[in-house]
Amino acid sequence: MRRVFIYDTTLRDGTQAQDISLTTEDKLRIALRLDELGVAYVEGGWPGSNPTDKRFFQEIRNYDLKNARIAAFGSTHNHRATAATDPNLKALLDSGAPVVTIFGKSWDIHVTDALGTTLPRNLELVGDSLAFLRPHVGELFFDAEHFFDGYKANPDYAMAVLARAFEAGADVLVLCDTNGGTMPGDFRHILRAVIAAMPEAKLGIHTHNDSGLAVANSIEAVALGAVQVQGTVNGYGERCGNANLCSIIPSLCLKLGLECLPAGKLPLLTPTAHFVSEMVNQAPPSNQPYVGDGAFAHKGGVHVSAVVKNPLTYEHITPEAVGNVRRVLLSDLSGQSNILYKAKEFGFDLDKNDPFVLELLTTIKEREAEGYEYTAAEASYELLLNRVLGRARSYFTVTRFRVLDDSSYEREEPMTEATVMIKVGGRVKHTAATGRGPVNALDKAIRKALRGFYPRLAEMRLLDFKVRVLSGKALDDCAPSGCGTASHVRVLVESGDASRRWVTVGVSHNVIEASFQAMEDAINYKLFSDDKEKLTKALKG
Structure with a gap:
């Protein structure tokens, strides 16, 4: 089986996204999770640029990584100096990283306008920097920055940069779509031209998502022969982000049959994606492919009915393959299949002809028409289910x-x-x-x-609180100028204890009343869950 090497740059390129900042401790924790996932390379940062990255490389030496090799990132040496005297190249070697990646200019306007030097001098910077590093590192990669734009503007010069890097000892030549604007047709044409001109070179790919094509172009590069794919978890990165490894990895493994993670590691993908989103304090999009909460969520009754019979009808892979789960949502689009599926999740094996099913479906539709939302507030739904069944105790x-x-x-x-x-x-x-x-x-x-x-309520904590104004729910008798402030609101409250987290909902035109409803459900759910736990232990005992 052909192997593709995953190169994660979340700790460096990912932190260039707005609103993302990581401490050294954050970086260490993420690096360990990426190692557990089984990626081949974890780029720790730029040791010559800031104290956080410098300390990361010092601290990561204390850990015994099982799968990943740590890479240090930097640039070619300053055009006014030499490779031997350049402090950034020295910092790369001092980092102790077994892998070093440096980038160099491959677009002529970047050489002349951004770098402020000549085209021949830039070729010297690339060759001299790589030649200086080559004897001192285990693996050496060259990122040809802005390669696709450079090739379109001046193909001869862009290819000359690659040739100089290859001659100087780069193990992999990484073609970068740094501005993220290359269309698939141009992308494919340029890749084929590089492969034809340099068949002996190993190629990697590094794409940005400014045109929404980073994942597609990365997969196309692998299909054409690239051996290394660079990207970030959840697609974090500057501007519109980098290529999303959480989409690339399962596509390569499950769709193309390629090896890019060790055997048995793919189910760790969703937990890893969620862990990283927590570390960077970003809520992951629910519609993110493969790892999003909504990736295998079914809301329409027709869909649920079909999925119950055969999941392949509305799922392109099994959610468990990537560590995700199937979710059936409840809403005014729900049918009997949704009710039966959710009831079974909570331990009730109901018949579709049971009058209770129709009663519960009617109740849900009526309450959602008022603004209640059970898609997120599954704890409130479980309480409603048991109340309609007459099995919920009044605490x-x-x-x-x-x-x-x-x-x-x-x-x-x-x-x-x-x-x-x-x-x-x-x-x-x-x-x-x-x-x-x-x-x-x-x-x-x-x-x-x-x-x-109920002494165990001392364990319970309110973790999150969200208020949303519901459009179309303004009171009929409000003055035209005051209808917005008289609108209904929906409150979602997330609570938790030592072992569980749950979400409840309340709706009212009064935000305090809506909050009270959600908190009342949250407390009832805590007590209800504790009773279920006691009963389960008693039955087992």
Whole structure:
């Protein structure tokens, strides 16, 4: 089986994306996960450019990597100096990285306008830099920056740059579509020309996504013979991003039958993608191919009905192959198949002719017409399912609550106080609490009232809180100038404890009421889940 080497540059090129910044510790954790995934190369950064990258290369030596080789990145030497005296080349060697990648100019306008030197001098920079590094590193790669634009402008010069790099000892010549604007036809034509002119050279590919073609062009390069693919996890990178390895890797493995990860590692792809998105504090797009939450999500009733019979009807691969899962969503588009599938997930094997199925479907459609969203709030759905079935215990009843905001010039921030009256088993608790805003104060007051009855609520934490104004839900009697502020809102609350995370939903024209609904469901779900856990342990015991 032909092998393609995956070269990950998330820690360097990926950090050039807006809103992404990584500490040395972040980089180390990501590098270890990439090694576990089984990529061949992890580019740690540019050791000559900043202290964070320099420290990364010092620290990574303390780890025993099983699959990945660490690469250090830099440029050809300064055109006013020599390779032997260049501090950036020295920093590359001092990094101790077994692999070094340097980039050089292959587009003539970059040589003259950006670099400020002559075309012959640039050829010297490429050749001298690689020749200087060659005896000191295990593997040496050359990134021909802006190669495709350079070839279109001056093919002879772009090819001369590649030839000089090859003569100087580069193991792989990486052709870069740095501006990400090359169309597939031009891309294919240029690649074939390079292969014909330099059949003995090993080629790599590095594409950017400014035309939305980074993944497609990278796969085409491999199909034509490239042995190395550079990219980033989730496609992070400058401007529109780099080629997304989370799309490239499974396409190469599952579609083209090529080896690019060690055996058994592909199911780690989705967990790795999600881990990296957490580390860079970016929510991954739900519609991202292969690894997105929506990649194998089915909403329409006709789709779900077919998938239940044969997943191939609406899935191009099995989700488990890339570590993802099939999800069936509930909405006003739902049919009986959705209800049956979701009920089975929660342990209920229902018959399609069961009147309960129709009742639940009707309830969901009515509630979603009001603005409720169960696609994300599956904890609220599970509670609704059990309530309609008559299997949900009533843990408490909030008979009344009130929230007061008080602002004063003498205080730096407003004070919020929530008062609640809660009935538990015939007893009424009347408590109050202050908090940082109405949601926090209400959350504290409710749990303060309940903690004597349900001590395990102390484990529960509110993790995230989202408010969305629902268009088309403004009150009919509002004034034209005030309808926006009278609109319905949907609140999603994410909660968690030591072992679980769950999302609940509330809807109202009053944001505090909607928040209360979501928090009430969140607390009920915690208590409901704890009871299920106890019952499961008792049955096993």
